[in-house]
Amino acid sequence: MGGKLYRHHLFWPVTVLGALLLFNLIYSPDFFSLVIRGGNLYGSLIDILNFGAPLILVSIGMTLVIATGGIDLSVGSIVAISGAMACLTISKGTDQSSFLLVIGAVGASIILSVVLGMWNGALVTITRIQPIIATLILMVAGRGIAQLITSGQIITVSNSNYEYIGAGSLAALPFSIFIVAAALLIASLLTRRTAIGLFIESVGSNPEASRLAGLRSKTVILTVYIFCGLCAGVAGLILSSNVSSxxxxxxxxxxxxxxxxxxxxxxxxxxxxxxxxxxxxxxxLIIQTLTTTIYMIGVPPEITLVVKAFVVLAVCLIQSEAFRKTLITRWKKRNYPAEQEVTRHA
Structure with missing residues (x-):
């Protein structure tokens, strides 16, 4: 039982997340405390979920893309474009407080994000450009497009309906958490309760064999890039609505x-x-918790990314089974040389 738990794919991520949370609790004893103000829950754990919602959304879409053997470097740019399009649409409206204006702005951003995801998928499937190059194009150009939309300025809006997406609350919890939960539920149901998940894994394992078996590999790949673009677009709405800009x-x-x-x-x-x-x-959640931890302990801003990189590297190494086996083997050779010699001769 212990061996199976140790080998479970979630064991090390959960362990690392638990270690980070424990460190925060030791450093700040009130880290786990939750308070109710105005009927809403507040606390460090709620902040991690709320601020981590956009990253979780983008990561869900990225998971399916990577599962097909691809990668999407443009998600950050799509996040910026989505937020810029929504805020521009609202700022150009005659009635800033209109609910219909928000619906139009959100719809325009979602459609644009889907089109951008389709663009990435088309470059990969139709023109057969390598995914890292195909998405690198939009990564660079997309940031420029976002700045063109905003005219190089920060667009601010004042619309309570739009602010609710990223800063509103539902059942005492941030509304963004429910958006992430819905996206995760939909993705899980589609990939684990239908054949879509099997198709994605088949294409990622061997696209040519999948094609010869009658599976429409191009359609599967195009679909996951569209979904990734959609997730990034929704993340952009959450980010921009949270700061109303x-x-x-x-x-x-x-x-x-x-x-x-x-x-x-x-x-x-x-x-x-x-x-x-x-x-x-x-x-x-590990990445968001790590970010929160770095800010909490007062790491200077100029070395924040360096500290984050080293911690993430350590997490990846700990999770690597080959790395752990190498460490165990070297430790045994150092502490039990005679036993290793007998085993080698045997």
């Missing part, structure tokens, strides 16, 4: 790298094939 230059910056790290920490291989959505969610 759109910054085409900084919104979603480095999200693509954090999302890839979350997927890898969650146990999904970059080579494609089998994927773990729940592992990805835990990976994203």
């Amino acid at each position: 759109a910054d085409g230059n900084n919104a979603g910056l480095w999200y693509e790298l954090d999302a890839i790290l979350a997927v890898v920490i969650g146990g999904t291989s970059l080579n494609g094939g089998r994927f773990y959505l729940m592992g990805t969610v835990i990976g994203a």
Whole structure:
């Protein structure tokens, strides 16, 4: 039983997340405390879930893309474009408080995000450009598009209906948490209760064999890129509505790298094939908790990314079974040389 638990794909991500939370609790004894103000829950744990919601969304979409053997470096740019489009639409409206204006702005952003995801998928499937190059194009150009939409300025809006997406509450919890839960539920049902998940893993494991078996590999790949674009678009809405503004230059910056790290920490291989959505969610929570920890202990801003990189590297190494076996073997050789010699001769 213990061996099976140790080998479970979620064991190390959950262990690392628990260790981070324990460190925070030791450093700040009131870290787990929750308070109710105005009928809503507040606390560090709620903040981690709330601020981590956009990254979790992007990571869910990235998981399916990586499972097909691809990668999407443009998600950060799509986040910026989505937020910029929504805020621009609202700012141009005659009635800033109109609910219909928000519906139109959200709809425009979602449609644009889906189109951008379709663009990435088309480059990969139709023109057969390598995914890293195909999405790198939109990663660079997309940031410019976001700045064109905002005219290089930060667009601010004042609409309570739009603010509710990222800053509102439902049942005493941030509304963004329910958006993430819905996305995770839909993705899980589609990939684990239908054949879609099997199709994705088959394409990621061996796309040519899948094609020869009658599976429409191009359709599967195109679909996951569209879904990834959709997730990034919704994440952009959450980010921009939370601060009631759109910054085409900084919104979603480095999200693509954090999302890839979350997927890898969650146990999904970059080579494609089998994927773990729940592992990805835990990976994203690890990254967000780590960010919160770094800010809490007062790490200087100029070395924040360095500290984050070293911790993530340590997490990935701990999770690597090959790395752990190497450490155990070297430890045994150092402490039990005679036993290793007998085993070698035997």
